[in-house]
Amino acid sequence: MRVLTFIHSFETGGVERVALRLSHAWVALGIDARLFVGRDEGGLQGDIAIDVPTYIPRPPRWSVAWIETLWMIATLPAHVRQTRPDILFCAGNSYSIVAVALHLILGRTCPPIVMKVSNDLARPDLPRPIRWVYHRWLRLQRSAIAHFVAMAPSEVEAITERFGIAAKQVATIHDPAVTLDEIDAQAGLPASQRGAPTPGSGRRFVTIARLTRQKNLSLMIAAFAQGSGPADRLMIFGEGPQRAKLERLIERLGLRSRVCLAGHVTDPVGRLSAFDCFVSSSDYEGVPAVLIEAMAAGLPIVATRSSVSIDWMLDHGRHGTVVSCHDAAALGAAMHAPLPPGWSAKNARTRARAFALETSAPAYRTLFAQSRRAPTVSAVGDQPLYPIEKALRT
Numbered sequence: 001m002r003v004l005t006f007i008h009s010f011e012t013g014g015v016e017r018v019a020l021r022l023s024h025a026w027v028a029l030g031i032d033a034r035l036f037v038g039r040d041e042g043g044l045q046g047d048i049a050i051d052v053p054t055y056i057p058r059p060p061r062w063s064v065a066w067i068e069t070l071w072m073i074a075t076l077p078a079h080v081r082q083t084r085p086d087i088l089f090c091a092g093n094s095y096s097i098v099a100v101a102l103h104l105i106l107g108r109t110c111p112p113i114v115m116k117v118s119n120d121l122a123r124p125d126l127p128r129p130i131r132w133v134y135h136r137w138l139r140l141q142r143s144a145i146a147h148f149v150a151m152a153p154s155e156v157e158a159i160t161e162r163f164g165i166a167a168k169q170v171a172t173i174h175d176p177a178v179t180l181d182e183i184d185a186q187a188g189l190p191a192s193q194r195g196a197p198t199p200g201s202g203r204r205f206v207t208i209a210r211l212t213r214q215k216n217l218s219l220m221i222a223a224f225a226q227g228s229g230p231a232d233r234l235m236i237f238g239e240g241p242q243r244a245k246l247e248r249l250i251e252r253l254g255l256r257s258r259v260c261l262a263g264h265v266t267d268p269v270g271r272l273s274a275f276d277c278f279v280s281s282s283d284y285e286g287v288p289a290v291l292i293e294a295m296a297a298g299l300p301i302v303a304t305r306s307s308v309s310i311d312w313m314l315d316h317g318r319h320g321t322v323v324s325c326h327d328a329a330a331l332g333a334a335m336h337a338p339l340p341p342g343w344s345a346k347n348a349r350t351r352a353r354a355f356a357l358e359t360s361a362p363a364y365r366t367l368f369a370q371s372r373r374a375p376t377v378s379a380v381g382d383q384p385l386y387p388i389e390k391a392l393r394t
Contacts, residue, residue: 001031001032001086001087001368001369001372002031002032002033002034002083002084002085002086002087003023003026003031003032003033003034003085003086003087003088003089003368004034004035004036004079004080004083004085004087004088004089004111005019005022005023005033005034005035005036005088005089005091006035006036006037006038006072006076006088006089006090006091006095006098007019007035007036007037007038007091007095008037008038008039008068008069008072008095009037009038009039009040009041009042009065009068010037010040010041010042011041011042011210013210014118014177014288014289014290015091015092015094015095015116015118016042016091017289018091018175018176018177018289019035019089019091019092020035020052021176021357022089022176022357022360022361022364023035023052024051024052025176025357025358025361026361026364026365027051027052028361029361029362029365031365031368033052034052034053034054034055034083034085035052035053035054035055036055036072036076036079037054037055037056038056038057038064038068038071038072038075038076039056039059039064039065039068039071040056040059041065055079057071057075057079069097069098072098073097073098073101073102073105076098076102077102077105077106080102080106080110080111081106081109084111085111086111086112086368086372087111087112087113087114087368087371087372088102088110088111088112088113088114089113089114089115089116089364090113090114090115090116090145091116091118092116092117092118092119092286093115093116093117093118093119093121093286094118094119095115096115096141096145099113099115099141099144099145100140100141100144102144103143103144104144112146112147112371112372113144113145113146114145114146114147114148114149114364114367114368114371115141115145115147115148115149116148116149116151116173117148117149117150117151117155117159117286118151118286118287119284119285119286119307120284120285120286120306120307120308121135121138121158121159121162122158122162122308123284124284124325125283125284125325135162138162138163138164139162139163139164141163142163142164142165145163145169146169146371147169147170147171147367147370147371148163148165148169148170148171149170149171149172149173149364149367150170150171150172150173151172151173151174151175151286151287151309152172152174152287152308152309152312152313153172153312154308154309154312155172155286155287155307155308155309156170156172158308171363171367173360173363173364173367174287174354174355174359174360175286175287175289175292175355175360176355176356176357176359176360176361177289177290177292177293177296177355177357178269178292178293178296178352178355178356178357179356179357179358180353180356180358182269182296183296183349183352183353183356186272186273186296186297186298186349187298187345187346187349201231202228202229202230202231202232202233203228203229203232203233203276203277203335203336204232204233204235204274204275204276204277205224205232205233205234205235205275205276205277205278205279205335206234206235206236206237206271206272206275206277206278206279206299207220207234207235207236207237207238207278207279207280207281207290208237208238208268208269208290208293209236209237209238209280209282209290210238210239210240211236211238211239211240211241211242211243211246211261212240212241212242213242213283214282214283214284214285215238215240215281215282215283216281216282216283216304216325216326217236217242217246217281218242218245218246218249219281219304219326219328219331220234220236220279220281220331221234221246221249221250221253221255221259222249222253222328222332223279223281223328223329223331223332223335224255224258224259224279224332224335225253225255225332226328226329226332226333227332227333227335227336228258228332228335228336230258232258233258233259233260234255234258234259234260234279235260235262235275236259236260236261236262237262237263237264237265237268237271238262238263238264238268239263239264243261246261247261269293269296269297272293272294272297272299273297273298273299275299276299276300277299277300277301277302277335278290278291278294278297278299278300278301278302278320279301279302279303279331279335280301280302280303280304280306281303281304281331282303282304282306282325283304283306283325283326284306284307285306285307285309285310286307286309287307287309287313288303288306288307288310288313291303291310291313291314291320292313292352292355293352294348295319295348295349295351295352296348296349296352298345298346298348298349299345299348300319300320300321300339300340300343300348301314301319301320301321302320302321302323302331302334302335303320303321303322303323304322304323304324304325304326304327304331305322305323305324305325306325310322315351317340318340318342318343318347318351319340319343319347319348319351320340320343321334321337321340
């Protein structure tokens with residue numbers, strides 16, 4: 001069974017990182033998993049497994065980053081016709097416009113599309129007229145998608161309602177953000193400081209996020225400023241278009257020595273054990289992989305209620321505190337409050353094991369087998385058809 005996953009680039013987003021992990025795991029399960037990457041840019045290139053064939057279309061002389069969706073719509077259909085996958089995997093609903101375009105362009109020859117719903121569908125952050133249009137757009141997608149993947153049981157009702165589909169079209173598969181080996185490795189690391197700071201030291205807060213509007217890092221920085229002490233620190237791993245804006249905010253609040261925009265680093269998850277608390281300030285999410293990674297590292301979490309799944313992920317307060325979106329005062333108070341009653345790093349890691357790749361990858365294989373149909377065109381042999389494939393490794 002050949003499965004083709006398409007992503008825009010190697011930018012360090014949670015959707016893309018999980019897509020790369022899944023592709024590697026599917027190969028280990030005997031699936032002919034392949035990747036289509038719109039452009040050869042971003043910090044996740046080192047995460048590509050050598051056993052996953054990866055195709056990158058030859059770019060024009062100018063950057064296509066600002067039209068990455070149009071670029072993918074223009075280049076992906078020919079690759080699908082050439083390689084004849086049995087399943088197209090849409091790694092997140094941010095790629096849904098590409099999936100719908102493929103369905104329209106390829107018509108009856110389009111393979112079944114399985115789409116993971118990676119972001120909140122209610123989108124209360126949008127102005128009401130735009131939100132109305134967005135919800136109508138969701139309804140249009142149902143004819144193009146064979147199966148939808150909910151990453152949490154709490155998402156199923158919203159998916160069936162917003163897309164206007166039957167529950168049988170939705171499979172619940174937890175987001176595979178970590179492996180069991182990674183959780184066990186984190187448990188073996190030296191424990192970082194937890195709870196109240198010792199005299200003379202401060203709390204060490206951390207987040208992993210692209211510097212985009214969705215992540216609302218301005219809110220996090222403002223919340224940190226409200227209740228932090230002179231010894232407290234906030235580390236932000238990630239890169240993105242809002243860097244200059246955030247740097248100006250840090251300067252204006254006098255936090256230059258206490259808030260660090262670390263940019264993209266290799267293995268940010270492996271650095272989490274050096275911190276005391278993970279913070280998420282997003283306006284909207286699905287099932288954020290970074291929260292799973294934080295639990296795997298044994299960190300308490302403070303997060304905004306950016307989707308219907310956040311409370312469920314944190315076991316309704318057992319593994320962290322959830323506050324309303326856009327409320328800097330509430331976020332700041334939660335960041336500097338005592339740990340939730342009964343919290344422990346061991347319990348957090350146990351919760352993270354529910355989201356292990358070893359469980360999710362086989363569940364996807366079962367779903368793909370259900371979605372697969374007899375090809376409407378003659379199948380192509382197993383020889384790789386990559387005439388302009390770029391060698392990413394030597």
